[in-house]
Every structure is written in C-alpha cells, then in structure tokens.
Amino acid sequence: MSLINWQPIQSYLKAANKLCWCTKATRFIKLDNEDEGMPSTAMRISILKELQPHPNIVNLKEVDYMPSEKRLNLVFYLDNDLRKHLKSLKSKLPPYEVKLLMFQLFNAVHFCHSRRIIHRDLKPQNILISKDNVIKLADFGLARAFSIPIRTLTHEIETLWYRAPEVLLGQRQYALGVDTWACGCIFAELMEKKALFTGDCEIDQIFKIFQFFGTPSSKEWPNLVNLPDFKPTFPRFKPCKPEEVLPSFDRMGLDLLLKLVALDPAKRISVKEALKHAYFSDLKQEDISRFVI
Missing domain, CATH: 1.10.510.10 (Transferase(Phosphotransferase) domain 1)
Known part of the structure; x- marks a missing residue:
C-alpha cells in the first residue's frame, strides 16, 4: 500500500504545471538486496537530499515506498x-x-x-x-x-x-x-x-x-x-x-x-x-x- 495519498499531489501538480510549466516525473528504483554495507538506493536518496535545495539541482519532492513491489518511486517536478x-x-x-x-x-x-x-x-x-x-x-x-x-x-x-x-x-x-x-x-x-x-x-x-x-x-x-x-x-x-x-x-x-x-x-x-x-x-x-x- 502506498504511503502517499496521490490525489492532492496530483491536484497540486496540475496547478504547478500552469504556473511553472512543470510536469511530474517519477523514477522507479528497485530496492537493493545487499546484506552488507549501505544499499545503493539509500545512497542515491542520501546524495539527493544532501544537495537540496539548490537553484540548479533538481528537487526531490516525494519518496513513495511500494513494499509490495519492493521499489521506491522518486517524484520530481521538471521540464x-x-x-x-x-x-x-x-x-x-x-x-x-x-x-x-x-x-x-x-x-x-x-x-x-x-x-x-x-x-x-x-x-x-x-x-x-x-x-x-x-x-x-x-x-x-x-x-x-x-x-x-x-x-x-x-x-x-x-x-x-x-x-x-x-x-x-x-x-x-x-x-x-x-x-x-x-x-x-x-x-x-x-x-x-x-x-x-x-x-x-x-x-x-x-x-x-x-x-x-x-x-x-x-x-x-x-x-x-x-x-x-x-x-x-x-x-x-x-x-x-x-x-x-x-x-x-x-x-x-x-x-x-x-x-x-x-x-x-x-x-x-x-x-x-x-x-x-x-x-x-x-x-x-x-x-x-x-x-x-
């Protein structure tokens, strides 16, 4: 079950599209199965968060965990x-x-x-x-x-x-x-x-x-x-x-x-x-x- 209620997010994105010419893009990342060390997925999210906010670096808006599919959906607004x-x-x-x-x-x-x-x-x-x-x-x-x-x-x-x-x-x-x-x-x-x-x-x-x-x-x-x-x-x-x-x-x-x-x-x-x-x-x-x- 998704941890995010998508209905208000979708409504917000439609409004953002009109104001900023932005669209929603979702990147699907399969969760890692490493037994040792830091999973690469966690490292990617950590790097993105380390670089927020910056006027010339994409903003990570939402992280939607999909446990049944063992994946994360990373949501961005982009052109x-x-x-x-x-x-x-x-x-x-x-x-x-x-x-x-x-x-x-x-x-x-x-x-x-x-x-x-x-x-x-x-x-x-x-x-x-x-x-x-x-x-x-x-x-x-x-x-x-x-x-x-x-x-x-x-x-x-x-x-x-x-x-x-x-x-x-x-x-x-x-x-x-x-x-x-x-x-x-x-x-x-x-x-x-x-x-x-x-x-x-x-x-x-x-x-x-x-x-x-x-x-x-x-x-x-x-x-x-x-x-x-x-x-x-x-x-x-x-x-x-x-x-x-x-x-x-x-x-x-x-x-x-x-x-x-x-x-x-x-x-x-x-x-x-x-x-x-x-x-x-x-x-x-x-x-x-x-x-x-």
Whole structure:
C-alpha cells in the first residue's frame, strides 16, 4: 500500500504545471538486496537530499515506498531536458544564452564537488531546462561521495560521448576531472549544436579525441603509459585547429573549453576555476544573482 495519498499531489501538480510549466516525473528504483554495507538506493536518496535545495539541482519532492513491489518511486517536478531542447531548435543558441546555461551548470557541479560528490553521468539528457532557461542538474544514479585519497571506482561511467579519456583508457582511480571533461563536451555541444566527440565504441571514442588533440606523448601526459588500455601502437594522429572545428566560439570561450577538456586530468581546470574565467566577465549581475547561493 502506498504511503502517499496521490490525489492532492496530483491536484497540486496540475496547478504547478500552469504556473511553472512543470510536469511530474517519477523514477522507479528497485530496492537493493545487499546484506552488507549501505544499499545503493539509500545512497542515491542520501546524495539527493544532501544537495537540496539548490537553484540548479533538481528537487526531490516525494519518496513513495511500494513494499509490495519492493521499489521506491522518486517524484520530481521538471521540464524539458537539454538534449530535446537542442534538437527542437532550428538554429544555434545565442552565445549569451549558452554563457548563462554554462554558468548554471558550473554552479550546480561546483555545489556537488564542494560537498564531495562526483556526478559521473553529466550529459544533456541529465540536465533539465525550463522555458525561462533555468537548468536543473538531474539523475544522480551514478553519483558517488568521495574522500581523499580517491578510492578505486568503476570505469563504467559517463555516457560514451562525454566520458573522459583517462576513464576510456582504463584508469580506475579518478577524481573531479571526469565531471569537468563532461562539462566541456556539453559546452561544445551547446555552442555548435552537435556533440564534440561522437565515437560508436570506446576505441573509436578515444581515437576521435586523439584526432582533435593529436595522439599524446608521455611528455604531454606523464601518466599516459601507466593507463591499462593505452597502447604504444595507437595511430599517431596530428592535432586539428580548434578554431576551425569549433567556429562558433570566441577567443575566451575557446580558451575555457580547451582548459575543461585538457587530455591530462591533472591539467584540467576545476569548475570552481571555470566560474571565475574571463569568459563570464560580461554576465549581467542580475543573471548571476539568480543562481548564486
């Protein structure tokens, strides 16, 4: 039997739809059967609650326990996702709009990182957007709390197109740079209205990345030779000219992007540093004040 009386909630949601263009979304999660340790379901809910409230992180409104079906229903109010939004557009987003969206994304991810949480699945489908261009970071199913030193984590993270090169090459101990890389890929997609690296398998994805940057050497990436899946026999690709591949970027935007997607994670800019980048210097104060808490 449900612990929630859905009738008043449904009435409220109908009213909220008219006022905020919101709809109700329910995520069904099967309960874990682990005998030891913290169940992953409980960890997901704990992470979501840890991140509430924030203007750019999805709000968890209800947790509906279904004991007969051994599942939890997580209820959110949300709008469209960023991928669908981009597909619906006939032309590229205005540069200032992209800047405002990226400021919000960095704001949300920095909030996660400051609370020692890695999202690990950043992609346009997991970023919700309202009609007034407010975004909400969502889907924390792969999010994990971390500590120092970073423990070994699974490499099966991030949808392929947004997966960092160190993860593609088998690195098991990684940190916040995996989220930073994904932010950079999203940034490029917002500006150019197409994904930056579109491999159809892991090896194709890493080759697409190397075709952009050039195949790195141990001088450019000291830890490269220690990565389990790196092969000295990889093709020696030459780097492209970023400004030709990414014509919609201005000088400051391209500088920020290349710092977000630096091949060596040790050289990658943090989202905290990204928020201070000169690229955002012309953001209006009234826009900034809407999202900084």
